Amino acid sequence: MADLKRTVYHEIHQSFGAKMVPFAGYDMPVQYPMGVMKEHLHTRSHAGLFDVSHMGQVILRAKSGVLADAALALETLVPVSVLGLAPGRQRYGIFTNETGGILDDLMIANRGDHLFLVVNAACKDADIAHMKQHLSDTCEIEVINDRSLIALQGPKAEAALAALNPAAKDMRFMDVATLELAGAQCWVSRSGYTGEDGYEISVPNQFAVPLAQALLADGDVQPIGLGARDSLRLEAGLCLYGNDIDTTTSPVEAGIEWAIQKIRRTGGARAGDFPGAARILSELDNGAARRRVGIVPDGRAPMRAGTQLYATAEGGDAIGSVTSGAFGPSIGGPMSMGYVGIEYAGDGTQIFGEVRGKRQPAVVAQMPFRPSTYKR
């Protein structure tokens, strides 16, 4: 696996006894000796530190020097209001394609004189090429390779970060700020992907290891691997790109239309003018034929990705399939998300998932499976 890329934290992962796996071209920790279940629960009760340096960090600047020009340019690729994003704030976004599918999901931050984007590891090369192709006339697209990215998540995250800089306490959910942490100028957002309060921290590579060590010196903070990251985000009802959303799913089918502000919808001042607008605006008005839903199987057996879903215990064609499924350590039972025909998407609808050749009962359920604890 010599061709796998490594983050600057590789030696730290190994020193903590991580089990490493290939993920999006990187050698990443899937779990530490604590194990996925305890890592998950530790994050929910204390705080977890995640290496997410494999994700892409990109700065977008308008050649005119006017931030609004960069915001308007990015709006041609994402159906969200970037212009309406206030300085010091971040919001969730999606790159859409011409057929209304999703190329990637991302975070967009307004950092005063530029936009700062965080994109998925597996999509980052394509995202950067996509932006260079469509935005180069008006924007400078700067790929950030000299910074690492970590996420500190959980109820003890605030205290752990505030010990390094008390200003961390003053941030609320989706705020972004530059904070000095362990001597480094860090780009911090109060966000994450676990359903917990917490922070994502972009740190210069030369300060990345000392910052992680400073955070891990706090007895409440443990390193957490990708295994628990996946069960945490699933309990929080959050999509994993490539599993739950992809080029074949529209934002309305995926149930993430909340990310499309009114101003970009039919009747809004900047309606449309993004890839796939015809389909997406129509689905916003008329609904989509299928929808991503939460699914709670009866009993303890997980219904994993690929499980076919049916309306009845016997016979009939599949009504959809599971895109993510696992055991939820905090809810103490199995949970899945997947797509079903819209007529089956109502909360409480009885459905069946075929597990090892047998149709097992399950119920369509609201997400998140566990209430999120963001500091709004």
Next chain:
Amino acid sequence: MKYTEEHEWLQVEDDLVIVGITAHASEQLGDIVFVELPDEGTTVSKDDEAVVIESVKAASDILAPLDGEIVEVNAALEDDPGKINEDPTGDGWIFKMKIEDMSVLDDLMDEAAYNKHIS
């Protein structure tokens, strides 16, 4: 205690054989979250899929190690499958079998041979 290449342990108790998975196997599987046990009284042939174990990572089958009848299952695992991780060769036992001829156990690995198998 005897061992199979499929990482099961077998322990003779009176006229029955107790079956579970080894500590090595439980570590490889990760946290176990679900166990689907066979009905007591099921007759199995060697290598039949007898039990399904789901860990945080994936589902795995446990194969019947020998021909025989499953006479008792560890029903406590249904509510607390994590016992397999905590105590794989004790409270985490999975089922008890009645087999015709105990001498077939002689063909299985002993502890030294199993340790070599997993090293």
